[in-house]
Amino acid sequence: MTPQGEDGPSVGVDGPGEGHDEVTELAGELRRLLLVSSRILRSHTASEDVSASQYSVLAYLQRSGESTPGALADFEHVSPPVMTRILGRLEEAGLVRRAAHPGDGRQVRVTLTEPGEQVVLQGRAERDAWLRSRLQAAGPEERETLREATALLRRTLIERRD
Amino acid sequence: MTPQGEDGPSVGVDGPGEGHDEVTELAGELRRLLLVSSRILRSHTASEDVSASQYSVLAYLQRSGESTPGALADFEHVSPPVMTRILGRLEEAGLVRRAAHPGDGRQVRVTLTEPGEQVVLQGRAERDAWLRSRLQAAGPEERETLREATALLRRTLIERRD
DNA sequence: TATTGTTATACTCTATAACTATA
DNA sequence: TATAGTTATAGAGTATAACAATA
Numbered sequence: 001m002t003p004q005g006e007d008g009p010s011v012g013v014d015g016p017g018e019g020h021d022e023v024t025e026l027a028g029e030l031r032r033l034l035l036v037s038s039r040i041l042r043s044h045t046a047s048e049d050v051s052a053s054q055y056s057v058l059a060y061l062q063r064s065g066e067s068t069p070g071a072l073a074d075f076e077h078v079s080p081p082v083m084t085r086i087l088g089r090l091e092e093a094g095l096v097r098r099a100a101h102p103g104d105g106r107q108v109r110v111t112l113t114e115p116g117e118q119v120v121l122q123g124r125a126e127r128d129a130w131l132r133s134r135l136q137a138a139g140p141e142e143r144e145t146l147r148e149a150t151a152l153l154r155r156t157l158i159e160r161r162d
Numbered sequence: 163m164t165p166q167g168e169d170g171p172s173v174g175v176d177g178p179g180e181g182h183d184e185v186t187e188l189a190g191e192l193r194r195l196l197l198v199s200s201r202i203l204r205s206h207t208a209s210e211d212v213s214a215s216q217y218s219v220l221a222y223l224q225r226s227g228e229s230t231p232g233a234l235a236d237f238e239h240v241s242p243p244v245m246t247r248i249l250g251r252l253e254e255a256g257l258v259r260r261a262a263h264p265g266d267g268r269q270v271r272v273t274l275t276e277p278g279e280q281v282v283l284q285g286r287a288e289r290d291a292w293l294r295s296r297l298q299a300a301g302p303e304e305r306e307t308l309r310e311a312t313a314l315l316r317r318t319l320i321e322r323r324d
Numbered sequence: 325t326a327t328t329g330t331t332a333t334a335c336t337c338t339a340t341a342a343c344t345a346t347a
Numbered sequence: 348t349a350t351a352g353t354t355a356t357a358g359a360g361t362a363t364a365a366c367a368a369t370a
Contacts, residue, residue: 106350248360
């Protein structure tokens with residue numbers, strides 16, 4: 001659990017043509033892991049009527065109570081137009097509500113509708129079923145490791161990014 | 163490093179309505195991590211002419227020497243038509259070559275062209291630059307943890323899946 | 325008849341640029 | 348002038364179903 005040691009002569013970006021140091025190796029593996037596992041996850045997480053991205057927004061709203069398109073776009077790391085579209089579909093489906101923002105006419109207040117709330121609460125079991133079965137199969141100790149890994153990856157890739 | 167302990171009364175899928183046990187919590191966090199970080203990675207990994215998915219195929223071919231559309235689809239976890247499209251674009255760009263398979267006329271032999279090889283070797287530094295800078299910033303010890311985490315996630319999500 | 329690959333079709337995901345409305 | 352959001356446009360990613368060619 002020692003903090004760090006930002007040193008070591010082994011991390012030099014060795015010359016082009018040579019090109020395969022320790023960090024590059026890890027980068028490649030991580031890249032493939034994220035690319036492939038997000039594909040698998042999407043295919044297992046999408047239901048007939050609510051896609052993975054849409055569900056992610058619903059789940060966030062269910063926890064936070066309300067939000068705005070801009071804040072949701074930031075949180076999900078998508079561009080504003082993408083969030084507009086996601087919200088458009090969710091609104092069409094009657095799962096979210098867009099209303100005037102009190103105090104700032106430019107903003108929009110996004111909240112979950114009753115059916116939207118149901119989708120999150122009822123859908124959780126089925127939607128995450130595949131992922132949960134993977135985690136169940138992994139066993140308690142590996143789950144603990146995965147918990148730490150998840151937090152570390154989030155810090156490394158998401159929060160810490162420039 | 164003890165293997166497992168597939169037991170514990172705490173992992174019951176508690177009743178609907180209640181719905182938020184330890185595994186569900188982890189599943190939710192993992193889902194969001196993969197969704198968001200793959201978005202970030204794609205945006206940082208795509209160049210003007212070669213997308214993240216395309217590059218992934220090139221990188222695999224560079225290592226393996228040759229492959230077939232079917233094998234590549236399996237490896238990347240995409241459906242055959244998707245791989246056909248990816249290969250079509252790479253072939254148009256002159257980065258891969260499709261040729262008759264010796265011995266089995268149904269199959270297609272896919273290999274890297276000279277420019278394709280260049281894209282992989284030269285592009286690696288720039289392409290993975292963002293990810294590598296994240297990993298450099300993390301420090302050696304966290305990288306070691308990330309290495310283990312990557313392997314564990316791959317076993318849990320990709321290899322072990324039913 | 326089974327396998328490999330492609331074509332056809334139809335979505336979702338994603339971004340940049342341009343526009344509208346409010347502050 | 349700056350900010351929040353949307354519309355317009357374009358392209359990549361993805362899957363299922365139908366088809367062709369070979370084994």
